[in-house]
Amino acid sequence: MKKIEAIIKPFKLTEVKDALAEIGVEGMTVSEVKGFGRQKGHTEIYRGSEYTVDFLPKIKIEIVVADSQKDAAVATIIKAAKTGKIGDGKVFVSAIEEAVRIRTDERGEAAV
Amino acid sequence: MKKIEAIIKPFKLTEVKDALAEIGVEGMTVSEVKGFGRQKGHTEIYRGSEYTVDFLPKIKIEIVVADSQKDAAVATIIKAAKTGKIGDGKVFVSAIEEAVRIRTDERGEAAV
Amino acid sequence: MKKIEAIIKPFKLTEVKDALAEIGVEGMTVSEVKGFGRQKGHTEIYRGSEYTVDFLPKIKIEIVVADSQKDAAVATIIKAAKTGKIGDGKVFVSAIEEAVRIRTDERGEAAV
Amino acid sequence: MNSPHWRRYFFLLCLCLFFSDFSAAAADSISAAPQMQSTATALPAINTGDNAWLLASSALVLMMTAPGLILFYGGLVRTKNVLSTMMHSLILMALVSVIWMVFGYSLAFSEGNVFFGNPLTHLFLKGVGAAPNPAYAPTIPAETFMLFQMMFAIITPALISGAVAERVKFSAYVGFMLLWLPLIYLPLCHMVWGQGGLFNWALGGKIPVLDFAGGTVVHISSGVSALVFAAMLGKRAGFPREPMVPHNVVLSLIGTGLLWVGWFGFNAGSALNAGSLATSAFAATHFSAAAAALSWAGLEWKLKGKPSVLGAAAGMVAGLATITPASGFVSIPAAFCIGLVAGMVCYFAVSKLKAICGYDDSLDVFGVHGVGSIIGMLMLGFFANAEVNPALANTFKANGVLVSLAGSSHQFINQCIGVAFTAVFAGVGTFIILKIVDKVIGLRVDQEEESVGLDLSQHGESAYNE
Amino acid sequence: MNSPHWRRYFFLLCLCLFFSDFSAAAADSISAAPQMQSTATALPAINTGDNAWLLASSALVLMMTAPGLILFYGGLVRTKNVLSTMMHSLILMALVSVIWMVFGYSLAFSEGNVFFGNPLTHLFLKGVGAAPNPAYAPTIPAETFMLFQMMFAIITPALISGAVAERVKFSAYVGFMLLWLPLIYLPLCHMVWGQGGLFNWALGGKIPVLDFAGGTVVHISSGVSALVFAAMLGKRAGFPREPMVPHNVVLSLIGTGLLWVGWFGFNAGSALNAGSLATSAFAATHFSAAAAALSWAGLEWKLKGKPSVLGAAAGMVAGLATITPASGFVSIPAAFCIGLVAGMVCYFAVSKLKAICGYDDSLDVFGVHGVGSIIGMLMLGFFANAEVNPALANTFKANGVLVSLAGSSHQFINQCIGVAFTAVFAGVGTFIILKIVDKVIGLRVDQEEESVGLDLSQHGESAYNE
Amino acid sequence: MNSPHWRRYFFLLCLCLFFSDFSAAAADSISAAPQMQSTATALPAINTGDNAWLLASSALVLMMTAPGLILFYGGLVRTKNVLSTMMHSLILMALVSVIWMVFGYSLAFSEGNVFFGNPLTHLFLKGVGAAPNPAYAPTIPAETFMLFQMMFAIITPALISGAVAERVKFSAYVGFMLLWLPLIYLPLCHMVWGQGGLFNWALGGKIPVLDFAGGTVVHISSGVSALVFAAMLGKRAGFPREPMVPHNVVLSLIGTGLLWVGWFGFNAGSALNAGSLATSAFAATHFSAAAAALSWAGLEWKLKGKPSVLGAAAGMVAGLATITPASGFVSIPAAFCIGLVAGMVCYFAVSKLKAICGYDDSLDVFGVHGVGSIIGMLMLGFFANAEVNPALANTFKANGVLVSLAGSSHQFINQCIGVAFTAVFAGVGTFIILKIVDKVIGLRVDQEEESVGLDLSQHGESAYNE
Numbered sequence A, B, C: 001m002k003k004i005e006a007i008i009k010p011f012k013l014t015e016v017k018d019a020l021a022e023i024g025v026e027g028m029t030v031s032e033v034k035g036f037g038r039q040k041g042h043t044e045i046y047r048g049s050e051y052t053v054d055f056l057p058k059i060k061i062e063i064v065v066a067d068s069q070k071d072a073a074v075a076t077i078i079k080a081a082k083t084g085k086i087g088d089g090k091v092f093v094s095a096i097e098e099a100v101r102i103r104t105d106e107r108g109e110a111a112v
Numbered sequence D, E, F: 001m002n003s004p005h006w007r008r009y010f011f012l013l014c015l016c017l018f019f020s021d022f023s024a025a026a027a028d029s030i031s032a033a034p035q036m037q038s039t040a041t042a043l044p045a046i047n048t049g050d051n052a053w054l055l056a057s058s059a060l061v062l063m064m065t066a067p068g069l070i071l072f073y074g075g076l077v078r079t080k081n082v083l084s085t086m087m088h089s090l091i092l093m094a095l096v097s098v099i100w101m102v103f104g105y106s107l108a109f110s111e112g113n114v115f116f117g118n119p120l121t122h123l124f125l126k127g128v129g130a131a132p133n134p135a136y137a138p139t140i141p142a143e144t145f146m147l148f149q150m151m152f153a154i155i156t157p158a159l160i161s162g163a164v165a166e167r168v169k170f171s172a173y174v175g176f177m178l179l180w181l182p183l184i185y186l187p188l189c190h191m192v193w194g195q196g197g198l199f200n201w202a203l204g205g206k207i208p209v210l211d212f213a214g215g216t217v218v219h220i221s222s223g224v225s226a227l228v229f230a231a232m233l234g235k236r237a238g239f240p241r242e243p244m245v246p247h248n249v250v251l252s253l254i255g256t257g258l259l260w261v262g263w264f265g266f267n268a269g270s271a272l273n274a275g276s277l278a279t280s281a282f283a284a285t286h287f288s289a290a291a292a293a294l295s296w297a298g299l300e301w302k303l304k305g306k307p308s309v310l311g312a313a314a315g316m317v318a319g320l321a322t323i324t325p326a327s328g329f330v331s332i333p334a335a336f337c338i339g340l341v342a343g344m345v346c347y348f349a350v351s352k353l354k355a356i357c358g359y360d361d362s363l364d365v366f367g368v369h370g371v372g373s374i375i376g377m378l379m380l381g382f383f384a385n386a387e388v389n390p391a392l393a394n395t396f397k398a399n400g401v402l403v404s405l406a407g408s409s410h411q412f413i414n415q416c417i418g419v420a421f422t423a424v425f426a427g428v429g430t431f432i433i434l435k436i437v438d439k440v441i442g443l444r445v446d447q448e449e450e451s452v453g454l455d456l457s458q459h460g461e462s463a464y465n466e
């Protein structure tokens, strides 16, 4: 199994989720993160002082999929999340050795 | 070393934490995430309109353990987190190549 | 490529980020987590009752780097995050099989 | 979806309201000439300064409920229950007003027997208009008095909600309140403040119990009912093993500030005019709150090593609840003393008594309002001061002889009777009502609903979103 | 950075203000002797109780805007737009005050033709001082009346902002308001409330439209303008496909509480004294809010299975907006009926009408304020009650003959005329103004700015930080 | 745990309070007959309208402290310090009240020398009752005047807390305030407002400094003390390298709204009656706030490209602080001018002056309140207008000759003297007090405590939980 971690722009979440659901990805876990990258932050003003905010809000999506599904999932994410502008994010893939569904004790690909 | 990631129901956190502490897991990192899975979301009503909320609040627990501790830890989590109802969550295991304790520069299993 | 995950004390974030930027790490993803470890929690008082808070606020930094950059990055994090006091946190390293930059479809080390 | 029932009911209700409107009009037209004048060019008897203060006070007392109390309580619960907790107070602003309009005011304040007034006298508030009711407040329209008192009838049951937060079924809560108000609150209100009420000291009662702004009627009745309700409902899942810490202390502090400010309307408004008695009640209120904040936070500092902010706030509320019955009868230094005691006693009630007895009064309604007002009522027995409020000395007659109600062991006993009666009446009454509601509706949400939170399970909403 | 322009303008403005100050002084000194006395030792005619109530009411109405409305609206938008939404109201507290000072008050309330007053009569508020204006409020300083009315001029445009939240360009918003106030609000205000205004029923108007505290002037004008603005601006990106749920319902509930409390100043203050009419308007306000909360939440309970907390709150606001025109003219049971209807009609306006028509009125300004006040104005045509407000029967003269304006099909038609005129006037006016603003500035932020949120893109801030 | 000490102290305190209560009673009974009447049936001299307004104003001024100021300040700090920041104001509501009750009021307002009053005259507020004090406010009970003034004594030190937020030790803060109030505030209050005070212009002072509602006494004294305190405490760890952005701007905006509303009580209440002078002060307050919001936000728009919401809010507060001393003396256009200047000057004080001087006044107390009120005091020297407040022309006598205090270079010099004296007195006094407190307690938390946050380290709480 593979774990796919994608860092995307927050307003793309719905699109990515729907696209993944369409290709049959049934589970995913999402968290709010802050990203630092080429896309530079912006300036905020508080009571006359300017501050540079380096970190931008991003969404991290984690999905664990069967090896066979990996390429489709990555391609789907990239397609749905792309705006072509800087800050679109990254996708990282790593190996998962074991997966268990807590409710049923199912293991391996049956669990994802 | 192995990294165990468990996605569980929020109200199970205390139980899981206590159970892990009992078998000697000394460190863990917890974050609030939103999950999408078989457990379907619910409907919320705001000013006369209904919205479907797909994402449910979940807790992600991450623990890095020595290879030898892995099975016990996974079993413990599953036992403590199970309610038998849909949405109980998943456990994923992956390999960790290196671990360092920042304070002491200890490396490897001594660090976890 | 390697993924470096570091759990650090929140007030060290700026220092770590700046130190990483200096050695050329261009991207990172940060999230707020709660940690449980040797550093014990504290007591809070609410309306006459005392509660023990086990979980302490921590920051998790994730960076994916080329294999060659890994050692420098880990060393840099450790140096910047160290206070020498309990609770300084940990660094974990794991393997990343694939990385894609969504905007350009670049793959591999070019993407990180 | 298609339910002719409720439409028919609604239609009937409207009809009935129309009818009452016109019948009232007809009734009024009998004495039309003077009445019309009175509404047109405010009666000479109406003092605009007094009316201005009472309108402002009515607004302040409503502000105590919302946003005051909803903030105070809302901040103390966990995130998943904040809306339901706020709803418990908000819905009473609507429900109680209906009851009050239909027969509630009449039951409390029209003439009747020693226990309750005649619910028909002012049915649909007929006859409650521009003309003052000289018995209660001779310089303001009777309608103003009615409004001011209504705000008390709203906040009292709202206080109870703090004890049952995070687990009560919403329908059961509504059902309970629809019974509690007419069966417990309105009679108590009549007995203590109504003309000819059993405990009324100024308008022809039997046992002269002093209660300026609601020690018995408001705080003891709600505090004791809260205790019974909490006990019958059972503890929240996980209590006391799991910490249940306030999800947003900031909200509670804002609420505390608004409660303190609103309480000036509550207590100083209870003078029913803008004269020096209002000022005196205002002052007593302030100094008691200040004192109780110091003693609660001071105790914590001493015993726990740190003065908590929520402790200071809880002390303020305790000081305010405690001085309520005494506010129009005591000097400033006495009010300060009462506040000091309030902070300490309530601190122990909340931190020790609750732990020992093992009930789960989620937001400490009994420990703060119940216990506080009990000691306030009792201390008032000694501190009541005829120089602050001369009526104490020259109003109550026993067997035709003037009796001073100023502080004395004699008056202390009267106060004890009032407290004991209120506690038993409210406690037993609440018990019976809950037995009924439990039968008919069931008091508590199921385990799954409780774990998801009442916001989602009872109201289909979450407080905080993206 | 170096811009002599604005410095010069500022200098000119200051000069101009100085000048007006001194010229006013000079003008005053013509009738100096009595004037000075009047400011020195409050005129015998000034009733301190009335003035106290009107000052308190003015404060309450400002409190409705901030923090009331900014909380209510701020809680309903998404996190990234909360500050900009609050700014929409806050900035009007400043902008409207300037217009009001320079010529606004004069345009609305000095004598003129049936459509507007003379903007020069009270330029820079000259002549608006301690002496009462007997036509409007004989027992309080004219300056108090001016202040009270200003608070209405502030909140009315602020209401509109709810319809355009989350996508309007800030500069366009400011530009729009600078035109909307003098072109729509001030004339309407004169027509309905100004001496000799077209629809004024008590001070020499032609068509006697009853509007106690602002059904036409405030709520219909803002509600209809909001609808037009929302339609011309277009939907928010993603609407209605993506859920746009309130980011913090707690804020909206606090706002609701403050709005209810503040509305007592709005409606009861509109009696312009602290007599029994103020009390009566206070009571009508309260019972309508209570009734509408019940009917809205009740409907939801029936139709959706759960009564939502935000539904109860929305019902309260609907009940308050609906009763506003009627508050000083109807009995309590009538107010209660009006509230019941308000809750139901507004519920359907918000949940069905909007979906059917497909406009994106972000925070339902039209559905609640527009629709609510329309039905309030119309029901008032039947419910107006000369026993509640005797002036209804003995003030308006058509062709020299006293005509009663109490509820009747005749008065209903007058009300219809008032409503229709206001809706068309505000709607068409807003349309034209927006065409101009769109040409000159452009109404809407670009897609990137909208997706980032207005807080950051328009104001360079985020509401919530570490 | 077992500490007989504080129990003994508490017992003594109670005894002492009892005693004072009875002694007061005894003292009163000497002139018992009239006194008792007065409390019974409000003295003929008491005007209920005036008293209603002053009670409402007292409530409004307390509302400025909580929830107004605690919200404004609480929103500006970082999450980990919000409760401690709120506590800084809340605890003063308790502490100051005690000092005020014991001897504070007497020190400020009883007769004495030019610097302070006799602390024993009204020890434990004896003799402060229903009878008016004709020198200060002839139409309201002296007790009302005492309450109103107390609210000023509470908020003034609370303002200081903004400068020391996020790093001051709580015990040091309490210690400082216990000294600052009697040594700085109360004497200043006597000098400016007390009968026979050095700078009193209306009650027999020497140098006639105009200060209607607290430019010197409240804002300059707190602003300068804040500056000194901030400087002596040192910068927050990481300042100015790390951004320290407001954790919740929404809270600050709610606070701003409440401050504006409450300020009507502050300034218009300072008329001490509900006549036309109250109205005039109300108006000046409003227009200055509006103007300053425009000029601050306008400057930002010009210089930074975007008008920030917090900037508009900061401008409002600056406008309010600046007009405070002038509010009862100037015309509306003059107030508007003052506000325009206030917004600009304070903007530069906050954004440039602070950066240049390098002190860390966390929440800009000096830049807004200190600087604002200084320019307000000085501009008042020119703008004071005897048509707005005729007493200016016919009250102050120098060498037996009436001298007009209306705007002139002469009065400007008087104002300069008042400002300079206050700044030096408060600055030096604060310096000395802090030296002592530093010796005895130590001013600042240690590094670890600061990094964890004061909420946890000083009070054992976190604001936001699950």
Ligand SMILES: Nc1ncnc2c1ncn2[C@@H]1O[C@H](COP(=O)(O)OP(=O)(O)O)[C@@H](O)[C@H]1O
Residues within 6 Å of the ligand: A007, A034, A035, A036, A037, A038, A039, A040, A056, A058, A085, A086, A087, A088, A089, A090, C026, C027, C028, C029, C030, C062, C063, C064, C065, C101, C102, C103, C112
């Ligand atoms: N090496 C990395 N490790 C972890 N996260 C990264 C890395 N590089 C980028 N990211 C994440 O991806 C986000 C987008 O990257 P960025 O460089 O801004 O844009 P782009 O992908 O268009 O070059 C960043 O905000 C950060 O959260």
Ligand SMILES: Nc1ncnc2c1ncn2[C@@H]1O[C@H](COP(=O)(O)OP(=O)(O)O)[C@@H](O)[C@H]1O
Residues within 6 Å of the ligand: A026, A027, A028, A029, A030, A062, A063, A064, A065, A101, A102, A103, A112, B007, B034, B035, B036, B037, B038, B039, B040, B056, B058, B085, B086, B087, B088, B089, B090
């Ligand atoms: N393939 C997956 N990848 C990542 N997270 C998953 C995956 N499947 C499930 N999850 C997480 O586990 C949670 C529970 O899964 P769900 O399918 O609802 O229940 P069950 O485990 O009972 O089938 C989800 O909410 C989601 O957070």
Ligand SMILES: Nc1ncnc2c1ncn2[C@@H]1O[C@H](COP(=O)(O)OP(=O)(O)O)[C@@H](O)[C@H]1O
Residues within 6 Å of the ligand: B026, B027, B028, B029, B030, B062, B063, B064, B065, B101, B102, B103, B112, C007, C034, C035, C036, C037, C038, C039, C040, C056, C058, C085, C086, C087, C088, C089, C090
């Ligand atoms: N085995 C582990 N797995 C995951 N996270 C861990 C583990 N051990 C420690 N952590 C994280 O590191 C943080 C610091 O660890 P702690 O034991 O408190 O300090 P130290 O590193 O000084 O021994 C913890 O709060 C937790 O978030």
